[in-house]
Amino acid sequence: MPMDEPIRVIPAADLKSKLDRGEPVRLVNALPQWEFDRSHIPGSEHFANLDDALNALKPDDEIVVYCTDPPCKASQKLYKDLVARGYTNVRRFEGGLVEWAEKGYPLEGE
Numbered sequence: 001m002p003m004d005e006p007i008r009v010i011p012a013a014d015l016k017s018k019l020d021r022g023e024p025v026r027l028v029n030a031l032p033q034w035e036f037d038r039s040h041i042p043g044s045e046h047f048a049n050l051d052d053a054l055n056a057l058k059p060d061d062e063i064v065v066y067c068t069d070p071p072c073k074a075s076q077k078l079y080k081d082l083v084a085r086g087y088t089n090v091r092r093f094e095g096g097l098v099e100w101a102e103k104g105y106p107l108e109g110e
Helices: 012-020 033-038 050-056 074-084 096-102
Strands: 025-029 062-066 090-093
Touching: 012 025, 050 074, 062 074, 074 090, 090 096
Parallel strands: 025 062, 062 090
Antiparallel strands: none
Protein backbone atom coordinates (compact mmCIF):
# COMPACT_ATOMS: atom_id res chain seq x y z
CA MET A 1 0.00 0.00 0.00
CA PRO A 2 1.54 3.34 -1.01
CA MET A 3 2.19 5.69 1.89
CA ASP A 4 -0.09 8.36 0.42
CA GLU A 5 -3.07 6.04 0.77
CA PRO A 6 -5.62 7.35 3.27
CA ILE A 7 -5.59 5.76 6.71
CA ARG A 8 -8.26 3.07 6.98
CA VAL A 9 -10.51 3.73 9.97
CA ILE A 10 -13.05 1.81 12.03
CA PRO A 11 -16.04 3.52 13.69
CA ALA A 12 -16.49 3.23 17.45
CA ALA A 13 -19.69 1.17 17.17
CA ASP A 14 -18.02 -1.36 14.83
CA LEU A 15 -15.02 -1.71 17.13
CA LYS A 16 -17.26 -2.12 20.20
CA SER A 17 -19.28 -4.83 18.39
CA LYS A 18 -16.13 -6.74 17.43
CA LEU A 19 -14.85 -6.60 21.02
CA ASP A 20 -18.26 -7.59 22.44
CA ARG A 21 -18.35 -10.61 20.11
CA GLY A 22 -14.85 -11.62 21.22
CA GLU A 23 -13.36 -11.34 17.74
CA PRO A 24 -9.56 -11.72 17.65
CA VAL A 25 -8.80 -8.03 17.20
CA ARG A 26 -5.37 -6.85 18.33
CA LEU A 27 -6.30 -3.50 19.88
CA VAL A 28 -3.15 -1.43 20.29
CA ASN A 29 -2.92 1.77 22.33
CA ALA A 30 -0.23 3.95 20.73
CA LEU A 31 0.20 6.37 23.65
CA PRO A 32 3.12 6.46 26.11
CA GLN A 33 3.09 3.91 28.96
CA TRP A 34 1.93 6.39 31.63
CA GLU A 35 -1.08 7.39 29.51
CA PHE A 36 -1.93 3.74 28.82
CA ASP A 37 -1.73 3.02 32.56
CA ARG A 38 -4.05 5.95 33.24
CA SER A 39 -6.78 4.97 30.77
CA HIS A 40 -7.30 2.47 27.95
CA ILE A 41 -10.00 0.44 26.25
CA PRO A 42 -10.35 -2.99 27.94
CA GLY A 43 -8.40 -5.63 26.04
CA SER A 44 -5.88 -3.14 24.72
CA GLU A 45 -2.23 -3.98 24.29
CA HIS A 46 0.66 -1.56 24.76
CA PHE A 47 4.16 -1.83 23.38
CA ALA A 48 7.16 0.15 24.58
CA ASN A 49 8.42 0.65 21.04
CA LEU A 50 7.89 -0.35 17.41
CA ASP A 51 10.25 -3.34 17.64
CA ASP A 52 8.20 -4.80 20.51
CA ALA A 53 5.03 -4.31 18.47
CA LEU A 54 6.56 -5.95 15.40
CA ASN A 55 7.70 -8.93 17.49
CA ALA A 56 4.24 -9.40 19.04
CA LEU A 57 1.97 -8.70 16.09
CA LYS A 58 1.68 -10.91 13.02
CA PRO A 59 1.39 -9.28 9.59
CA ASP A 60 -2.04 -10.86 9.01
CA ASP A 61 -3.50 -10.05 12.46
CA GLU A 62 -6.53 -7.78 12.49
CA ILE A 63 -5.01 -4.74 14.19
CA VAL A 64 -6.77 -1.60 15.39
CA VAL A 65 -4.56 1.23 16.64
CA TYR A 66 -5.81 4.19 18.65
CA CYS A 67 -4.70 7.04 20.89
CA THR A 68 -6.51 10.06 22.32
CA ASP A 69 -8.63 11.70 19.59
CA PRO A 70 -8.65 12.44 15.84
CA PRO A 71 -5.75 14.96 15.84
CA CYS A 72 -3.52 12.65 17.93
CA LYS A 73 -0.49 11.65 15.85
CA ALA A 74 0.62 8.57 17.84
CA SER A 75 -1.84 6.14 16.26
CA GLN A 76 -1.37 7.69 12.82
CA LYS A 77 2.37 7.08 13.06
CA LEU A 78 1.96 3.52 14.34
CA TYR A 79 -0.55 2.78 11.58
CA LYS A 80 1.86 4.03 8.90
CA ASP A 81 4.82 2.17 10.46
CA LEU A 82 2.90 -1.12 10.43
CA VAL A 83 1.56 -0.71 6.90
CA ALA A 84 5.03 0.21 5.63
CA ARG A 85 6.29 -3.10 7.04
CA GLY A 86 3.70 -5.20 5.23
CA TYR A 87 0.90 -5.38 7.78
CA THR A 88 -2.24 -5.62 5.66
CA ASN A 89 -5.18 -5.63 8.07
CA VAL A 90 -4.62 -2.43 10.07
CA ARG A 91 -7.19 0.23 10.88
CA ARG A 92 -7.23 3.28 13.10
CA PHE A 93 -9.95 4.06 15.61
CA GLU A 94 -9.52 7.79 15.18
CA GLY A 95 -12.03 8.86 17.85
CA GLY A 96 -9.75 7.28 20.45
CA LEU A 97 -10.24 7.51 24.18
CA VAL A 98 -12.24 10.73 23.95
CA GLU A 99 -14.96 9.32 21.68
CA TRP A 100 -14.98 5.97 23.52
CA ALA A 101 -15.65 7.77 26.83
CA GLU A 102 -18.23 10.11 25.28
CA LYS A 103 -20.20 7.07 24.08
CA GLY A 104 -20.18 5.68 27.62
CA TYR A 105 -18.12 2.62 26.67
CA PRO A 106 -15.97 1.11 29.42
CA LEU A 107 -12.40 2.18 30.10
CA GLU A 108 -9.77 0.63 32.35
CA GLY A 109 -6.88 2.28 34.14
CA GLU A 110 -5.74 3.99 37.28
